[in-house]
Amino acid sequence: xxxxxxxxxxxxxxxxxxxxxxxxxxxxxxxxxxxxxxxxxxxxxxxxxxxxxxxxxxxxxxxxxxxxxxxxxxxxxxxxxxxxxxxxxxxxxxxxxxxxxxxxx
Numbered sequence: 001x002x003x004x005x006x007x008x009x010x011x012x013x014x015x016x017x018x019x020x021x022x023x024x025x026x027x028x029x030x031x032x033x034x035x036x037x038x039x040x041x042x043x044x045x046x047x048x049x050x051x052x053x054x055x056x057x058x059x060x061x062x063x064x065x066x067x068x069x070x071x072x073x074x075x076x077x078x079x080x081x082x083x084x085x086x087x088x089x090x091x092x093x094x095x096x097x098x099x100x101x102x103x104x105x
Contacts, residue, residue, distance in 0.1 A: 015077050024080075025072040032064040 015023045036057050043053045071080060 020069060021072050023077045025068050028071075029065065029068045032068065033061070036061050036064065 016026065017023075018026055021029060039060075040053055040057045043056065044050065075083065
């Protein structure tokens, strides 16, 4: 087997990038693959046919990889956190009383 050399860091003070995945998306892909391995083991132990297990895991795995790469391309390093924070800000603040703005002397 030949030794493979992978470049991980792209420079000083830049986030980690590996094969096009940026920052936290590397961890998302790793966690997804680990979850798929556990699902495969559970299906195999239950007694599902080996080829059916592999088909299910291959379909789910390819969907996982495509979705994680799509999120990495769409949101970038911090974009998903910014989008989630933007959703939590209310569009309108409604106040039916002026008591909130009146000073009590």
